[in-house]
Amino acid sequence: MNTPATEPMIKIEDVSKYYGSFRALDRVSLNVNSGEVLMIVGPSGSGKSTLLRCINHLEIPDEGRIVVDGITVNNNEAHINAVRAEVGMVFQRFELFPHLTVLENICLAQQKVRKRSRQESDQIAWQLLEKVGIPEQANKHPPQLSGGQQQRVAIARSLAMQPKVMLFDEPTSALDPEMIKEVLDVMLDLAREGMTMVVVSHEMGFARNAAHKVVFMDQGRVIEQGAPDTVFSNPQHERTKLFLSRILR
Amino acid sequence: MAVDQEQIITSKRDVVGRTNLKQFPWWFLIILAIAGYMTIRIIIDPLYQGIFNTILQGIGTTLYVTVISFVFALLLGLILGLGRVSTNPIWRNLSISYIEFIRGVPMLVLIFTISFAVVPMFARTFGLSNNSVSLTTRAIIALVLIYGAYIAEIFRAGIESIGRGQSEAARSLGMSRVQSMRYVILPQAIRNVMPALGNDLIALLKDTSLVSVLGVREMTQVARLSVSTSFRYEETYFILTLFYLTMTLVLSLLLQWLQRRVGAKG
Numbered sequence: 001m002n003t004p005a006t007e008p009m010i011k012i013e014d015v016s017k018y019y020g021s022f023r024a025l026d027r028v029s030l031n032v033n034s035g036e037v038l039m040i041v042g043p044s045g046s047g048k049s050t051l052l053r054c055i056n057h058l059e060i061p062d063e064g065r066i067v068v069d070g071i072t073v074n075n076n077e078a079h080i081n082a083v084r085a086e087v088g089m090v091f092q093r094f095e096l097f098p099h100l101t102v103l104e105n106i107c108l109a110q111q112k113v114r115k116r117s118r119q120e121s122d123q124i125a126w127q128l129l130e131k132v133g134i135p136e137q138a139n140k141h142p143p144q145l146s147g148g149q150q151q152r153v154a155i156a157r158s159l160a161m162q163p164k165v166m167l168f169d170e171p172t173s174a175l176d177p178e179m180i181k182e183v184l185d186v187m188l189d190l191a192r193e194g195m196t197m198v199v200v201s202h203e204m205g206f207a208r209n210a211a212h213k214v215v216f217m218d219q220g221r222v223i224e225q226g227a228p229d230t231v232f233s234n235p236q237h238e239r240t241k242l243f244l245s246r247i248l249r
Numbered sequence: 250m251a252v253d254q255e256q257i258i259t260s261k262r263d264v265v266g267r268t269n270l271k272q273f274p275w276w277f278l279i280i281l282a283i284a285g286y287m288t289i290r291i292i293i294d295p296l297y298q299g300i301f302n303t304i305l306q307g308i309g310t311t312l313y314v315t316v317i318s319f320v321f322a323l324l325l326g327l328i329l330g331l332g333r334v335s336t337n338p339i340w341r342n343l344s345i346s347y348i349e350f351i352r353g354v355p356m357l358v359l360i361f362t363i364s365f366a367v368v369p370m371f372a373r374t375f376g377l378s379n380n381s382v383s384l385t386t387r388a389i390i391a392l393v394l395i396y397g398a399y400i401a402e403i404f405r406a407g408i409e410s411i412g413r414g415q416s417e418a419a420r421s422l423g424m425s426r427v428q429s430m431r432y433v434i435l436p437q438a439i440r441n442v443m444p445a446l447g448n449d450l451i452a453l454l455k456d457t458s459l460v461s462v463l464g465v466r467e468m469t470q471v472a473r474l475s476v477s478t479s480f481r482y483e484e485t486y487f488i489l490t491l492f493y494l495t496m497t498l499v500l501s502l503l504l505q506w507l508q509r510r511v512g513a514k515g
Contacts, residue, residue, distance in 0.1 A: 084423045113423040
């Protein structure tokens with residue numbers, strides 16, 4: 001990276017997180033620049049999801065500081081909500097609201113948080129459904145959709161808030177293999193449009209095609225980081241090599 | 250071969266027929282038969298008819314007390330149930346103490362305590378005379394306070410049945426705690442607890458008979474008064490039983506139908 005003229009979009013400084021005596025995050029420091037796609041890989045229990053969830057304060061860091069778009073994430077409820085409105089999150093299990101239709105899922109937060117009119121939020125929702133390729137499902141309820149379709153709705157729901165950052169927590173790992181591509185395609189489009197993204201995933205294809213930087217985590221620490229090609233084809237650390245040999249095969 | 254197949258088919262049909270007989274709701278026929286017998290007695294026997302008409306005078310009060318108590322108990326239950334899962338320690342602890350207190354005392358005792366101790370106490374504080382609160386109102390207050398605690402536990406269970414991911418999704422979209430509860434968690438929780446709430450409505454209908462101890466002229470009290478002069482114990486109490494049985498069965502069927510309609514919509 002050339003020295004960025006502007007502040008990074010996400011600044012993570014010396015963040016630690018404990019569950020009892022278990023150290024889930026151990027003095028993690030990371031920067032994500034605007035428009036950058038950062039991919040976090042690592043074995044399960046390495047703290048990658050915890051780190052992601054600290055960025056929008058679903059988990060509260062015990063030490064350190066996280067700044068998102070100039071707002072420091074602290075325990076102040078108003079600050080937390082301000083950060084969350086700028087940070088979209090996509091979950092492994094979609095977490096669509098099953099009592100609402102697809103369209104209502106995408107409109108709810110627009111109306112209640114962004115205070116948009118029904119008409120305006122509807123219009124945005126339809127545009128986003130076109131973008132993720134499933135406008136014909138607008139009036140169905142989430143359980144009637146396939147996993148891939150549900151995840152695309154979840155992405156549209158986040159995008160409707162016009163976030164500056166999108167967080168993806170293993171977005172394809174609950175999907176059947178034939179549905180992974182349709183979700184990754186939507187994510188690729190987003191990356192090309194210059195969305196700042198932090199992705200926890202083991203989709204190496206996505207990493208090679210879209211990621212600017214890959215971070216390898218183990219036991220709550222950042223072990224190695226760099227361009228995807230460098231990290232994948234020429235890992236420096238033993239643990240990275242071992243992990244990659246297992247998932248790349 | 251052909252014969253074998255035919256045998257298989259007939260035996261299959263036998264099995265199907267037998268399971269159908271096994272699954273037929275015989276219990277419903279049995280209850281219907283008992284109710285039918287009683288109904289015929291009421292129609293043909295003038296004595297039965299007289300008692301039937303007497304008890305009928307109490308049905309309005311029974312229904313009125315049930316409906317009003319249930320509506321307010323739902324409100325109280327929602328407030329207490331939300332308190333039960335609240336992060337606010339004052340609200341949470343007050344809710345838990347109230348629920349545990351009510352659940353630890355027999356209903357009949359509570360009806361006496363609320364009607365003859367709590368309500369007069371409050372009436373005095375507000376400068377009202379002891380007689381200004383009617384017995385029916387006291388009965389309703391007692392049932393609301395008791396069932397509010399039971400219904401609170403239903404709401405709590407319903408809220409806890411919704412996975413944490415749902416509130417995380419709502420919060421990550423920038424919704425506040427209150428918005429997340431109101432628009433995402435509660436609508437799902439309420440749909441999940443509809444059957445349990447229906448059960449409590451039926452239980453409440455039956456428990457209105459307890460307020461006869463206050464002298465509220467609902468069906469049980471009317472029957473008791475009638476018996477004290479007619480001494481027709483058998484006829485009166487059998488007919489009273491039939492009244493409650495019919496009402497709970499009809500209510501139960503009504504709730505099942507409602508449940509199916511709501512379920513079909515979702």
